[in-house]
Amino acid sequence: MSEPTxxxxxxxxxxxxxxLFSVAYRILGSAADAEDAVQDAWLKWSxxxxxxxxxxxxxxxxxxxxLALERLRSARHQRETYVGPWLPEPILTCDDTADVVADAESVSMAMLVVLETLSPLERAVFVLREVFGFGHAEIAEVVERSEAAVRQAAHRAREHVRARRPRFAAAPARQRExxxxxxxxATGGDVNALMELLSPEVTLWTDGGGKVRQARRPVVGATAVATWFAAVGTTAYEGIEPADMRAELVGLNGxxxxxxxxxxxVVATVTFDFDATGRVLAIHNVANPxxxxxxxxGAVHDVGTR
Known part of the structure; x- marks a missing residue:
């Protein structure tokens, strides 16, 4: 073996x-924490x-x-006392990520919210097994548990996610449309046009972290959600007039x-979850600065698994 340099x-x-970033981000739901974990990994590797x-x-x-599991466990208390709904930190993603359905799904805001309800061990095992295709024996070595314990954790996590995250087949082109x-x-304040796009059971989750004006409880139902977003084009927000607000369609979380x-x-990001017909079933609005x-x-992340 040659000497390392x-x-x-x-x-x-x-x-x-x-x-490493892709794994850490899916476990933590925070780009900043994932980057810190990767940097700490470099120091340990060095x-x-x-x-x-x-x-x-x-x-x-x-x-x-x-490193990610250590950070996740220490962050649990902060998230339990968070003001209003806690949502993951959004990231810009490559345009072609959505072409790989599994990659896009596993980094979506909706999936990360579901993963937040798992225990730290279950979350790590699910990410490694279901997203990155690690074998049970490999995972056991990584998380320092028995293979039997890993298999049990994988089963619990998989069943939990399936119960809370049914999969829909809305094509990327339909999602973009x-x-x-x-x-x-929304920018035109057209409630009726918004209503046509929303499922009757749509839920809006807003994360302001108590630092900016946002709803502290989910907004439920097409009428309430459409009214909320129609106000974007007519009401000042955090001192910014509608005429001075700009919105851009980008790749976010796959x-x-x-x-x-x-x-x-940047004032806020908005991502969507779609039902089987392509209508909007859930909206995640992150406004916590x-x-x-x-x-x-402006950094674009390639969070593919291959």
């Missing part, structure tokens, strides 16, 4: 950096005896997952979404 070690790490590392990918995965129509209707900007900053940093940087 700093340049080679850095190259090996960067080979797997995208994978200080390790890499001559003894037979499989760098598995070794790095183990490091970043353990509805998102474009939603944007036009699908089409909206970014609202005003007064030189602490969660908009990843979008504000």
């Amino acid at each position: 700093p340049d080679r070690d850095q190259h090996v790490f960067h080979q797997h950096r995208r994978l 200080g390790a005896d890499r001559a003894r590392v037979a499989d760098p990918k598995a070794y790095l995965a183990r490091i970043v997952i353990n 509805v998102t474009e129509r939603f944007l036009a209707a 699908g089409p979404g909206l970014v609202f900007r005003g007064a030189g900053r 602490d969660k908009l940093g990843a979008v504000a940087t």
Whole structure:
């Protein structure tokens, strides 16, 4: 075996950096925390005896997952005392991510919300098994549990997710069409046009974190949600007049979404979940300024699993 060198070690790490971020983000639901976990993984990798590392990918995965789990456990209390609904931190994603349905689904806002209801161990096992295709034995080594315990956790997590996250087959083109129509209707204050796009059972979740004006409980029903968004085109928000607010259709969390900007900053993001007919079943609106940093940087993440 040849001796490791700093340049080679850095190259090996960067080979797997995208994978490490993809895993950490799905476990944490926070781009900032995922980036911190990846950076900490680099520090641990730099200080390790890499001559003894037979499989760098598995070794790095183990490091970043353990770091992510530590962060997730420490964040639990903060999320339990959060003001209003807690939503994941949105990220800009590659346009072609939506072409791979499994990748897009696993990083969607709706899926990340469901994953938040799992225990830290179940979440890590589900992400590694169902999203990245790790074997039970590999996962057992990574999370330092028995293979039997991993199989049980995988089963619990899979059943939990299936019960709360039924899959729909709305095509990416249909999703984009509805998102474009939603944007036009919302910015035009057209309640009737919005109603045509919404499922009668639609639910709007808004995350302001107690720092900006947002609903602290879910808004339920097509009429209430349409009225809420129609106000976007007619009412000032956080000191920004409607005429000074700009909305853009972008790739967010594996699908089409909206970014609202005003007064030189990102004000909010909006992502959609669709029912079997292509109508909007759920809307996730993130306005907490602490969660908009990843979008504000303009950095586009490739969170594919392959």
